[in-house]
Amino acid sequence: MISFLPLGGANDIGASCYYLDVEGTGIVLDSGTHPRKIGLDSLPHFDLIRDKNVDVALISHAHQDHIDSLPYLVQHHPYIRIATTPQTRGVAELTLHNTVNILAEQLKDHLELRPYTHEEIDLLIQSIEWHAYTEQFTVNGYRHNSRDPVTASFHDAGHILGSGGILVEHGGRSIFYTGDINLEQQAIFPGAILPNMKVDVLILECTHGATEDSLFPSRDEEETRLTRSANNILENNGSVLIPVFALGKVQEMLAILWRQMVKGSLAKVDIYTGGVGKKICKVYDRNRFVVPYNDPEFVLDDVPQKDIYDIEQIEDLSRQHCIVLAGSGMMIERTMSFKLAQRWLQDTKSAIFTVGYMDPETPGFRIRHANKGDLIQLTKTSEPQTVRCNIDRFRFSAHSTRGGLLSIVERLNPGMIVLVHGENTSVDWMGYTILKNFPYMKVHGAEVGKQVTLFE
Amino acid sequence: MPQQFSIERRIHFGVLFFFVVMLPLSLASQTVEPIDRKKLLSLISERNSKPLLLNIWATWCKPCVEEFPDVIRLSNERTEIDVVAISADFPDEIEEKILPFLKKMNVPFKLYVADFADQDEFFSMFDPQWGGEIPVTFIDDQNGKQTHFLRGKHSFMEFQKAVEEVIRKR
Ligand SMILES: [Zn+2]
Numbered sequence: 287m288i289s290f291l292p293l294g295g296a297n298d299i300g301a302s303c304y305y306l307d308v309e310g311t312g313i314v315l316d317s318g319t320h321p322r323k324i325g326l327d328s329l330p331h332f333d334l335i336r337d338k339n340v341d342v343a344l345i346s347h348a349h350q351d352h353i354d355s356l357p358y359l360v361q362h363h364p365y366i367r368i369a370t371t372p373q374t375r376g377v378a379e380l381t382l383h384n385t386v387n388i389l390a391e392q393l394k395d396h397l398e399l400r401p402y403t404h405e406e407i408d409l410l411i412q413s414i415e416w417h418a419y420t421e422q423f424t425v426n427g428y429r430h431n432s433r434d435p436v437t438a439s440f441h442d443a444g445h446i447l448g449s450g451g452i453l454v455e456h457g458g459r460s461i462f463y464t465g466d467i468n469l470e471q472q473a474i475f476p477g478a479i480l481p482n483m484k485v486d487v488l489i490l491e492c493t494h495g496a497t498e499d500s501l502f503p504s505r506d507e508e509e510t511r512l513t514r515s516a517n518n519i520l521e522n523n524g525s526v527l528i529p530v531f532a533l534g535k536v537q538e539m540l541a542i543l544w545r546q547m548v549k550g551s552l553a554k555v556d557i558y559t560g561g562v563g564k565k566i567c568k569v570y571d572r573n574r575f576v577v578p579y580n581d582p583e584f585v586l587d588d589v590p591q592k593d594i595y596d597i598e599q600i601e602d603l604s605r606q607h608c609i610v611l612a613g614s615g616m617m618i619e620r621t622m623s624f625k626l627a628q629r630w631l632q633d634t635k636s637a638i639f640t641v642g643y644m645d646p647e648t649p650g651f652r653i654r655h656a657n658k659g660d661l662i663q664l665t666k667t668s669e670p671q672t673v674r675c676n677i678d679r680f681r682f683s684a685h686s687t688r689g690g691l692l693s694i695v696e697r698l699n700p701g702m703i704v705l706v707h708g709e710n711t712s713v714d715w716m717g718y719t720i721l722k723n724f725p726y727m728k729v730h731g732a733e734v735g736k737q738v739t740l741f742e
Numbered sequence: 743m744p745q746q747f748s749i750e751r752r753i754h755f756g757v758l759f760f761f762v763v764m765l766p767l768s769l770a771s772q773t774v775e776p777i778d779r780k781k782l783l784s785l786i787s788e789r790n791s792k793p794l795l796l797n798i799w800a801t802w803c804k805p806c807v808e809e810f811p812d813v814i815r816l817s818n819e820r821t822e823i824d825v826v827a828i829s830a831d832f833p834d835e836i837e838e839k840i841l842p843f844l845k846k847m848n849v850p851f852k853l854y855v856a857d858f859a860d861q862d863e864f865f866s867m868f869d870p871q872w873g874g875e876i877p878v879t880f881i882d883d884q885n886g887k888q889t890h891f892l893r894g895k896h897s898f899m900e901f902q903k904a905v906e907e908v909i910r911k912r
Pocket of ligand 1: 347349445
């Protein structure tokens with residue numbers, strides 16, 4: 287029997303974690319945390335697999351919501367094998383050490399969960415085995431009860447460096463988990479390379495299931511609009527703050543800003559970056575000949591940058607006539623972008639540009655949906671404040687659009703689909719549309735704790 | 743009580759281990775040695791009057807793996823230069839990753855795996871323009887002066903051309 291059990295990241299974006307039982311071999315697909323939640327709440331429901339076979343964890347990419355609970359999974363299952371791509375392992379080494387610092391601070395008031403340590407991360411990273419894209423490897427567990435082996439392979443998902451959809455195969459049957467996936471080209475990456483085959487089961491992310499494709503302008507249009515908008519602010523001696531994820535968005539935005547500056551379209555002002563995002567740029571650069579890049583000759587580290595952490599009075603940054611790329615991407619409390627935003631919001635000449643996904647309950651979401659003159663409250667405990675700066679919204683998504691998701695369905699032509707990683711509205715729209723277009727497919731909306739039998 | 747491993751059995755096991763595991767390994771033509779800072783410095787500086795082509799690769803890097811047969815061919819056909827390859831895999835991956843890959847080829851030159859506590863220290867041993875991207879190939883003339891810095895995957899013809907240039911210079 288092959289069954290599928292979501293532990294997190296089902297009808298929600300955050301704490302992605304799914305358990306596959308393939309004839310006695312227990313496979314965990316991803317092990318993330320919920321970016322908005324703290325302590326035990328932020329973890330997947332590991333209790334659901336406490337008494338099950340847990341043999342191997344396969345990690346699709348190094349974003350927090352797909353990898354950050356891995357150290358806790360290993361505490362529960364010390365003998366688990368962990369596999370990912372070499373690039374994800376390289377990036378995770380940086381991001382997980384960074385998470386150690388964040389957790390130490392966050393969990394001070396949450397004694398129910400012990401923050402993991404740098405030593406644990408060192409050991410964890412050493413124990414991660416890596417497999418290049420398309421390389422097939424065996425993952426049979428101790429209690430595997432079939433003569434046919436279970437194999438797995440990663441397939442370039444075009445989302446961020448190292449991201450891979452995961453193909454699990456057993457006895458002629460195939461299950462493909464997209465992870466976070468993007469079929470379309472981004473500034474750095476050319477887009478996903480799907481396995482060239484029909485799969486039996488597709489586990490599909492639905493981030494943009496609720497967003498009409500017409501709301502996604504073309505990348506060129508969006509780059510031009512961002513350039514114009516930034517020039518307007520910079521010409522009037524303002525500064526632009528762009529909250530970004532350290533992994534993926536920093537690199538994409540740097541590539542876009544620099545491309546526009548080199549063309550002479552965007553004013554050549556100082557770009558501020560820093561922290562782990564800057565370190566990740568080096569891992570990107572080192573892999574530029576290894577995995578598909580649009581332009582392997584482009585080097586992120588060659589883009590002139592100043593370091594936010596070198597500035598003594600970060601409050602003064604908004605007066606520096608510059609562009610600041612700061613984490614976190616959703617302006618979560620206590621992060622650099624949150625601190626800077628409080629200053630920016632008061633500055634009539636400056637602007638905050640939002641460029642990516644925002645969880646509806648984050649300060650970033652509130653800012654993204656505010657306009658000049660509005661009164662907003664960033665967190666439950668903070669004082670309401672008037673938005674004095676300009677707010678501009680852009681869409682540079684690292685995820686497939688609806689159309690992209692449907693073409694994944696069409697190309698892999700599965701008999702069964704399990705929808706994950708999307709809010710209810712997204713999952714509903716995807717389910718409805720898939721059934722309308724492909725009436726012979728069986729569609730499930732994943733629910734945490736609800737097991738789905740994929741094969742009897 | 744768990745069964746004790748008697749001295750005789752240990753010796754027996756040791757002998758068996760030698761014949762079954764160690765001997766085939768030592769008989770295999772290919773060896774890969776860890777290389778640290780000191781060894782790498784002497785490797786680069788000791789030129790024995792020949793130019794040196796130094797290829798840096800890793801088993802996880804597809805273009806490196808694709809390029810490798812061309813490096814081998816170059817080494818076979820151009821004996822007037824020394825060829826050395828350094829793997830950017832981890833030293834503890836020699837058995838599991840590097841040797842299985844090399845088994846398929848007959849490598850005529852010396853192979854190392856970088857053994858540096860800090861990756862950046864390894865990268866800093868070479869051209870300052872190099873940020874650690876692989877595959878990469880450096881060619882030094884017989885005096886140890888770098889003449890070529892080839893980033894990304896190159897073909898036999900491209901290596902051949904670069905080698906011609908170094909030799910002609912001589
Ligand atoms: Zn992601």
